[in-house]
Amino acid sequence: xxxxLYIDDEPHNLTSFKASFRxxxxxxxxxEAAEARKIxxxxxxxxxxxxxxxxxMTGIEFFESILDVFPEPIRILLTGYTDxxxxxxxxxxxxxYKYLTKPWNEDDVxxxxxxxxxxxxxxxxxxxxxxxxxxxxEKLEFLARQNLLS
Numbered sequence: 001x002x003x004x005l006y007i008d009d010e011p012h013n014l015t016s017f018k019a020s021f022r023x024x025x026x027x028x029x030x031x032e033a034a035e036a037r038k039i040x041x042x043x044x045x046x047x048x049x050x051x052x053x054x055x056x057m058t059g060i061e062f063f064e065s066i067l068d069v070f071p072e073p074i075r076i077l078l079t080g081y082t083d084x085x086x087x088x089x090x091x092x093x094x095x096x097y098k099y100l101t102k103p104w105n106e107d108d109v110x111x112x113x114x115x116x117x118x119x120x121x122x123x124x125x126x127x128x129x130x131x132x133x134x135x136x137x138e139k140l141e142f143l144a145r146q147n148l149l150s
Contacts, residue, residue, distance in 0.1 A: 001026045002117045003044055005073070007036045007062065008051040013102075017049075020106050025113060033062040040066065045073045047116045049100075049109075052079035063096060072124070074116035078102055 004025045006017050014029040021027055028043065030036045033056065039045065050059035057065070063075045075095060080102040091099075097119065098112050 002046050002113060004028070004047045004049065004113055005030070005036060005039055005043075005045045006049045007031070007033065007054070007059070008078070009054040010051070013051070021110065021113075024110055033057045033065070036062065037066070040070045040073070045070075046120045047076065047113050048073045049076045049078055049113075051102075052077055053081065060096075067095060072120065074120050076100060076112055076116060078104065 002025045004021070005028045006014060007030050008014050008017070009031050011031065014031065018027045018029055028039050028045070030039060032054065036048070036050075040048075048063070050062055052059040059077050059079070063077070066073075074097045076098045077096045078100050082101065097116050100109060100112060
C-alpha cells in the first residue's frame with residue numbers, strides 16, 4: 001500500500017482528499033508542517049502532497065526543510081494559484097516531482113501519486129542494487145589481491 005501524506009491548512013480539503021483516495025492509498029492528513037514532520041519521523045511515507053499557501057510555512061518551505069532529513073519521499077505541490085515563481089521555487093528549492101492545481105481532478109491526482117510511488121520504488125531499488133554491486137566489487141578486489149599474493 002502506498003503511504004501518502006497530505007498537508008493542507010483547510011480541514012475540508014483534508015477530509016475531501018481522504019474520502020477520495022482512502023481506498024487506493026494509506027492516507028495521513030495534517031493541517032501544518034510541524035504535524036507532518038512528526039508523521040515523517042514515525043511512519044514510512046512514499047509520497048507527500050502539500051498545499052503551497054499555508055499560514056506558518058509554505059509548501060515549498062516545508063519541502064525544502066525536510067530534504068536533508070527525509071530525502072526519499074516524492075514531493076507533489078498542490079495549489080489553487082498559478083504562480084510561475086512558485087513553480088520555479090518548487091522545482092529548484094523543494095525538489096518537487098509534480099505541480100498540481102486545485103481544484104484537483106481525482107484521476108490526475110491518483111495517477112500522479114502512482115507515478116511518484118514508482119519513482120520512489122525505482123530509486124530505492126537502484127540504491128539497493130548499487131550497494132550490492134559495491135559489495136561484490138569489494139569481494140572481487142579482495143579475491144584478486146589474494147590471487148596476486150599467492
